[in-house]
Amino acid sequence: MTPPARAAAAIAVLDRILAGENAEQALTNWGRASRFAGSGDRAAVRDLVFQALRCRRSYAALGGAQTGRGLILGHFRAEGIDLEAVFTGEGHAPARASGEEGRAPTENEALDCPDWLAPRLEQSLGDDFPAVMASLRQRAPVFLRVNVQRCEVAEAQAMLEREGIATRRNHLAKNALEVTENARKIQASAAYADGAVELQDAASQAIVEALPLAEGMRVLDHCAGGGGKTLAMAARARLKLWAHDVTPGRMRDLPARAARAGVKVALAEIPEKTAPYDLVLTDVPCSGSGSWRRDPQGKWALTAAKMAELAVVQATILARAAAMVGPSGWLAYATCSLLEEENDGRIATFLAANPNWRQERSLRLTPLDGADGFFLSLLTRI
Numbered sequence: 001m002t003p004p005a006r007a008a009a010a011i012a013v014l015d016r017i018l019a020g021e022n023a024e025q026a027l028t029n030w031g032r033a034s035r036f037a038g039s040g041d042r043a044a045v046r047d048l049v050f051q052a053l054r055c056r057r058s059y060a061a062l063g064g065a066q067t068g069r070g071l072i073l074g075h076f077r078a079e080g081i082d083l084e085a086v087f088t089g090e091g092h093a094p095a096r097a098s099g100e101e102g103r104a105p106t107e108n109e110a111l112d113c114p115d116w117l118a119p120r121l122e123q124s125l126g127d128d129f130p131a132v133m134a135s136l137r138q139r140a141p142v143f144l145r146v147n148v149q150r151c152e153v154a155e156a157q158a159m160l161e162r163e164g165i166a167t168r169r170n171h172l173a174k175n176a177l178e179v180t181e182n183a184r185k186i187q188a189s190a191a192y193a194d195g196a197v198e199l200q201d202a203a204s205q206a207i208v209e210a211l212p213l214a215e216g217m218r219v220l221d222h223c224a225g226g227g228g229k230t231l232a233m234a235a236r237a238r239l240k241l242w243a244h245d246v247t248p249g250r251m252r253d254l255p256a257r258a259a260r261a262g263v264k265v266a267l268a269e270i271p272e273k274t275a276p277y278d279l280v281l282t283d284v285p286c287s288g289s290g291s292w293r294r295d296p297q298g299k300w301a302l303t304a305a306k307m308a309e310l311a312v313v314q315a316t317i318l319a320r321a322a323a324m325v326g327p328s329g330w331l332a333y334a335t336c337s338l339l340e341e342e343n344d345g346r347i348a349t350f351l352a353a354n355p356n357w358r359q360e361r362s363l364r365l366t367p368l369d370g371a372d373g374f375f376l377s378l379l380t381r382i
Ligand SMILES: C[S@@+](CC[C@H](N)C(=O)[O-])C[C@H]1O[C@@H](n2cnc3c(N)ncnc32)[C@H](O)[C@@H]1O
Pocket: 222, 223, 224, 225, 226, 227, 228, 229, 230, 244, 245, 246, 247, 250, 283, 284, 285, 286, 313, 317
């Protein structure tokens, strides 16, 4: 496909997303209907679509409309790319652009921040607000976690290098690698198939590294989802490990992933049955604001009503999890949120209602630390 044809494809996919379709689904549907598109074309269209979603507000202003065409026009304007070369109106190319489409973005538009969220994010991030918002407009790095129960970090790097995948170590977690070349080859690589590496954000790894885990501990991952943190915990020490999720279907692949990593995880439908635990991790549902680079649709879909619902879910999970922690055990609360109300604020509310608990330590990471935004609070009984 030519660059103009790729731009036209991205415009069509974005129009479907703006009409309500999920981004991954819209890209899959386009891919199925476009057998002529090679892997390079698919990757290029995907990159254009995701970049346009990350910068939806500013690109819509620059491109003059909240449409696929407006976003792609805005993208090329923001990048200083010659519009005449892409918007040619010839063949499969988008129609020619007039100089009248578009204007300079306002302050919140330029930061790609929804107006209603700006004060909450500003209050949470302080002076870092503009820099964090700017970082969320960029593509996220790809990170791997080396499963050190399978091989050393250097060995994993060598295995990946043999398949053309270049990596470098990352300061946030000791087994984290940032992929610097050929990230798209990872899932087909031998290192991945053998369970030597897992795809996992470095901040997510840092959260698990900060957990006070020790050999033989009974541990519950109460919001396990796909099991990213379950497996990272299993790699840290020989644990008796249970995984639970209110939607068990999300843990569908966990047994196979655990087998590939060479660890044991029991799925717990009713985790109270195997309580008490020495540590319960609650990686709760949240705004996802720390990972908006990877899920840019989430930034625009979030509403104040959704935040209020999440607050109830987070408080309910904390209360249920606390009841399953043994007398000298740990309650670990984590979010991938940048918002104070879901982080320190949620813990302050919990502690006010539960004076027999105290926070031992907490960890707060933002994309300025190099990976996703994350929060961890470690609580014990007094
Ligand atoms: C942030 S995700 C977890 C991600 C996962 N820990 C990982 O590292 O891949 C939050 C998970 O909480 C689950 N969840 C939502 N409400 C819950 C509840 N009341 N009890 C347990 N899990 C819940 C969701 O289904 C979702 O899988």
